[in-house]
Amino acid sequence: MMSPIISSDRHLAEVLASFDQSTNARTTEILRSLVTHLHSFVTETGLTREEWMAGIDFLTATGRATTEHRQEFILLSDTLGVSMLVEMVNQHASDGATEPTVFGPFYLPNAPRFAMGQSIAPEGTTSEEIVISGAVRTSNGEPLSNALLEVWQVMPNGLYDVQDQSIEGVSHRGIFRTGDDGRYEFRTTAPVDYQIPTDGPVGEMLRVTGRSSWRPAHIHFMVSHPGFRTVITHVFDENSPCLENDAVFGVRDSLVVEFTTVGASFDFVLDFDS
Ligand code: BEZ
Ligand code: FE
Numbered sequence: 667m668m669s670p671i672i673s674s675d676r677h678l679a680e681v682l683a684s685f686d687q688s689t690n691a692r693t694t695e696i697l698r699s700l701v702t703h704l705h706s707f708v709t710e711t712g713l714t715r716e717e718w719m720a721g722i723d724f725l726t727a728t729g730r731a732t733t734e735h736r737q738e739f740i741l742l743s744d745t746l747g748v749s750m751l752v753e754m755v756n757q758h759a760s761d762g763a764t765e766p767t768v769f770g771p772f773y774l775p776n777a778p779r780f781a782m783g784q785s786i787a788p789e790g791t792t793s794e795e796i797v798i799s800g801a802v803r804t805s806n807g808e809p810l811s812n813a814l815l816e817v818w819q820v821m822p823n824g825l826y827d828v829q830d831q832s833i834e835g836v837s838h839r840g841i842f843r844t845g846d847d848g849r850y851e852f853r854t855t856a857p858v859d860y861q862i863p864t865d866g867p868v869g870e871m872l873r874v875t876g877r878s879s880w881r882p883a884h885i886h887f888m889v890s891h892p893g894f895r896t897v898i899t900h901v902f903d904e905n906s907p908c909l910e911n912d913a914v915f916g917v918r919d920s921l922v923v924e925f926t927t928v929g930a931s932f933d934f935v936l937d938f939d940s
Contacts, residue, residue, distance in 0.1 A: 724867055767900050788837050794856070801844070802848050804938065811846045813889060814890045817887055862880075901932045902922045905924075
């Protein structure tokens, strides 16, 4: 006798129960939730076998495009808004503390250290330099001296140094410390709008769905100090035409400032570590 067709609800319950013996409560919670959402996704969309295989092929291509120097899964997470959502869910900053945004794939630890006022552009750059300055403060408004500012941005050609084979060493990145008054200052070339890598499956997804692959001009900052919560964020140029449709959904109003031909100013506020 044929066994009766089981309902999708009973099927889901059976899969969820398969985790009952797990001894890691958090892993189990995450897997149960993931399975529940995946099952709903399949039933809600009435997913065909061909569509499911296309999805598996897409994820396989995403894995194949990932190398030591390129993380296509992070790009996928970024472009689906998941990276920014993880930031939002984990954001415990008090009102007034600097808002975080996506980390992006182009941070390098151990960038060169510079003294106050120095330039992160290579010597002899032919592009105009601007001055970026401001202060780092606590959420009580006190200046934070000796805070570490790690800075990175695109070069005038729209590429990060790590993407440009012609660059030896590093360019447009550096580490600064605030002075006794909590202030920082450095020189650089103006950041330009930037196209995320489009030669992999994520680029294909953006093309097929008619989405923009551009990010508005920004400078990345990671600001830290012992006893305070590190903030990873960007400062965006308010003149960028891409502010309204950032490919990775990272723009926050509080991070958008005026960039003039002279430069831009931005103050960071760090929350006490609790
Ligand atoms: C960036 O800001 O450099 C970036 C962020 C997410 C994906 C790709 C690039
Ligand atoms: Fe960037």
